[in-house]
Amino acid sequence: MKIWPVLLILLLPSATDAASVMKSTRPWPNATVPYHLTPDLLKTAGTKSKDCTGWAKWPAASAAHKVCKAMDDWYQRSGVRFIARDRIDSVQINLNRNATTATVGYLPIGNQVNIQPGANYGSILHEFGHTLGLAHEHQRTDRANFLTIEPFLQTHLDTCGLKFDPVCNDVRNAFPTKAMRLTSDYDPCSLMHYLASQTPRHKEDPRWGRIFTLTAKGKAAEKACLPQFANLPPRCRKVGQKCAISIQDAAIERRFHGLDQPS
Numbered sequence: 230m231k232i233w234p235v236l237l238i239l240l241l242p243s244a245t246d247a248a249s250v251m252k253s254t255r256p257w258p259n260a261t262v263p264y265h266l267t268p269d270l271l272k273t274a275g276t277k278s279k280d281c282t283g284w285a286k287w288p289a290a291s292a293a294h295k296v297c298k299a300m301d302d303w304y305q306r307s308g309v310r311f312i313a314r315d316r317i318d319s320v321q322i323n324l325n326r327n328a329t330t331a332t333v334g335y336l337p338i339g340n341q342v343n344i345q346p347g348a349n350y351g352s353i354l355h356e357f358g359h360t361l362g363l364a365h366e367h368q369r370t371d372r373a374n375f376l377t378i379e380p381f382l383q384t385h386l387d388t389c390g391l392k393f394d395p396v397c398n399d400v401r402n403a404f405p406t407k408a409m410r411l412t413s414d415y416d417p418c419s420l421m422h423y424l425a426s427q428t429p430r431h432k433e434d435p436r437w438g439r440i441f442t443l444t445a446k447g448k449a450a451e452k453a454c455l456p457q458f459a460n461l462p463p464r465c466r467k468v469g470q471k472c473a474i475s476i477q478d479a480a481i482e483r484r485f486h487g488l489d490q491p492s
């Protein structure tokens with residue numbers, strides 16, 4: 230498996246730490262995602278199982294429990310299935326000390342999800358949204374109707390070009406607009422939208438504490454979508470929430486995979 234990182238760099242310029250679907254993204258054949266859990270990930274649950282069998286009884290704080298719960302949650306909402314298979318096109322689900330990331334949509338090889346040992350459930354659920362093909366909602370080309378990017382971030386977007394430093398690498402990856410092939414109405418409630426506050430992203434620069442402000446249209450869209458989260462805690466009832474799959478996230482997934490009715 231040592232060749233994966235090299236192949237990824239060569240093949241996957243769009244891999245993101247990354248509810249809309251980019252033009253370049255491919256759906257999973259037969260709406261089925263083969264996955265493989267690495268031994269270090271399974272070890273977090275202290276299980277002898279080789280896959281998600283029995284996950285509901287594993288310690289809820291373990292990374293393996295959260296990963297399996299996230300796959301089950303997406304299946305329940307979208308109908309896209311996850312099956313345990315170790316194949317060349319399987320999603321390799323790894324523990325990773327440095328970052329929680331995922332590749333986007335189906336790739337013939339190199340699909341992966343990386344989970345930091347302490348990652349919270351919402352972040353993991355977000356990464357599996359990428360696995361299923363979802364892009365970041367705030368990267369839609371129509372975002373300017375709904376949010377105003379803060380000047381410091383806009384300056385980065387305008388000037389980073391090919392500069393290689395941690396901030397520019399991040400900005401190029403997670404913030405430019407992207408051409409989409411499939412979108413809902415702009416969804417401030419999407420699990421795939423970023424929070425306005427990105428603290429502690431790039432700790433040396435406090436301006437990351439606010440990266441955008443909703444426009445009047447954005448506020449109206451937020452007000453219209455938030456009732457679906459009425460029973461969730463306050464931190465979940467705002468743009469950029471990392472708690473739950475939104476109605477539109479699930480609907481786009483079903484459309485992308487030809488599953489128009491929830492199964």
Ligand SMILES: [Zn+2]
Binds near residue numbers: 245247355359365
């Ligand atoms: Zn993301």
